[in-house]
Amino acid sequence: MKTKAAILYKNNSPLLITEIEIPRINPGQVLVKLHASGICRSQLNEIQGLRGSDPFLPHLLGHEGSGEVVSIGFGVTKVKRGDFVVLSWIKGTGQDIPNAEYRHNSQIINSGPIATFCEYAVVSENCITKISRKIPYDLAALLGCAIATGVVIVRHKLKLTENSTLVVFGVGGIGASVILGARMYRSKKIIAVDISEHALSFAKKNGVSDILLFTDTVVTDIQSLCPGGVDFVVEASGNKIAMEKTVAVLKPHGLAVIAGNIGYTETIRINPFEFIKGKTITGTWGGETNPDLDFPFYTRKILAGNLPVSELITRRIKLQEINEAINDMAKHQMVGRAVIDFK
Numbered sequence: 001m002k003t004k005a006a007i008l009y010k011n012n013s014p015l016l017i018t019e020i021e022i023p024r025i026n027p028g029q030v031l032v033k034l035h036a037s038g039i040c041r042s043q044l045n046e047i048q049g050l051r052g053s054d055p056f057l058p059h060l061l062g063h064e065g066s067g068e069v070v071s072i073g074f075g076v077t078k079v080k081r082g083d084f085v086v087l088s089w090i091k092g093t094g095q096d097i098p099n100a101e102y103r104h105n106s107q108i109i110n111s112g113p114i115a116t117f118c119e120y121a122v123v124s125e126n127c128i129t130k131i132s133r134k135i136p137y138d139l140a141a142l143l144g145c146a147i148a149t150g151v152v153i154v155r156h157k158l159k160l161t162e163n164s165t166l167v168v169f170g171v172g173g174i175g176a177s178v179i180l181g182a183r184m185y186r187s188k189k190i191i192a193v194d195i196s197e198h199a200l201s202f203a204k205k206n207g208v209s210d211i212l213l214f215t216d217t218v219v220t221d222i223q224s225l226c227p228g229g230v231d232f233v234v235e236a237s238g239n240k241i242a243m244e245k246t247v248a249v250l251k252p253h254g255l256a257v258i259a260g261n262i263g264y265t266e267t268i269r270i271n272p273f274e275f276i277k278g279k280t281i282t283g284t285w286g287g288e289t290n291p292d293l294d295f296p297f298y299t300r301k302i303l304a305g306n307l308p309v310s311e312l313i314t315r316r317i318k319l320q321e322i323n324e325a326i327n328d329m330a331k332h333q334m335v336g337r338a339v340i341d342f343k
């Protein structure tokens with residue numbers, strides 16, 4: 001059996017879109033027919049080699065999606081054939097099978113426990129979660145990373161209230177999801193910061209209270225809007241200078257969460273005096289999401305109209321258009337989330 005897939009053969013090169021042989025399903029693995037996949041900026045980092053040496057080339061990509069279970073391997077109990085599932089890099093319960101090996105003209109094409117830039121994928125049991133079929137498949141795909149990271153940061157890390165003030169650096173898929181989460185908790189002031197006027201226009205349409213261009217004066221600009229600093233900052237731009245400024249705009253005892261990715265060799269510098277004021281900076285691993293609990297929870301929120309995920313989707317493409325979408329992402333010409341539609 002074959003599947004069409006987008007393959008990374010070489011860093012900083014277009015993905016090769018071709019048919020490859022689907023491997024035999026091993027115990028603990030699941031074959032899924034993809035319905036949709038989001039394109040996360042972290043995949044761009046992988047394509048550009050910003051994560052360091054990549055010993056697994058050539059390999060598949062993609063880590064958030066939705067689809068239908070086609071068949072299951074021995075020992076799989078979490079799902080059955082015909083189930084509608086979310087695919088996510090964030091692991092839930094189930095067997096942990098680290099890789100699958102596809103083939104293209106007798107060459108091995110590597111894959112980790114999950115891939116979603118393909119029509120069919122062999123996925124580890126702990127990377128899929130069954131959800132209601134009532135949710136549109138394109139919205140379901142974003143549960144796997146954008147919502148799991150952005151909205152769940154708000155719920156699990158920030159614990160916003162109606163009186164909270166929040167700054168979001170970067171209005172990509174994660175940043176826009178943070179904004180959705182903050183809106184869900186009705187925070188009174190949500191400030192979006194980005195280098196792109198287009199991104200800020202998108203953020204304004206999606207309910208932020210203020211927008212600011214990322215310039216040398218961004219710290220004083222934020223302080224003019226919130227004298228004394230803000231309660232929370234989420235850095236989702238992957239910009240090292242933005243990361244360095246997160247703590248500076250916090251009020252005493254405020255919290256900054258770093259969700260963006262910078263290059264593997266880059267570092268950031270922060271004045272330690274900021275921490276004497278009780279400020280905290282922390283990272284996040286997918287928003288500390290528990291897929292088995294959080295994905296059904298947010299599915300219910302979406303179906304109830306309390307989480308308008310459709311606002312995040314700014315482009316719908318077919319697999320053969322993926323390189324164009326990735327190039328636009330690299331040039332900061334894309335906001336929100338692009339979704340590959342396989343149906």
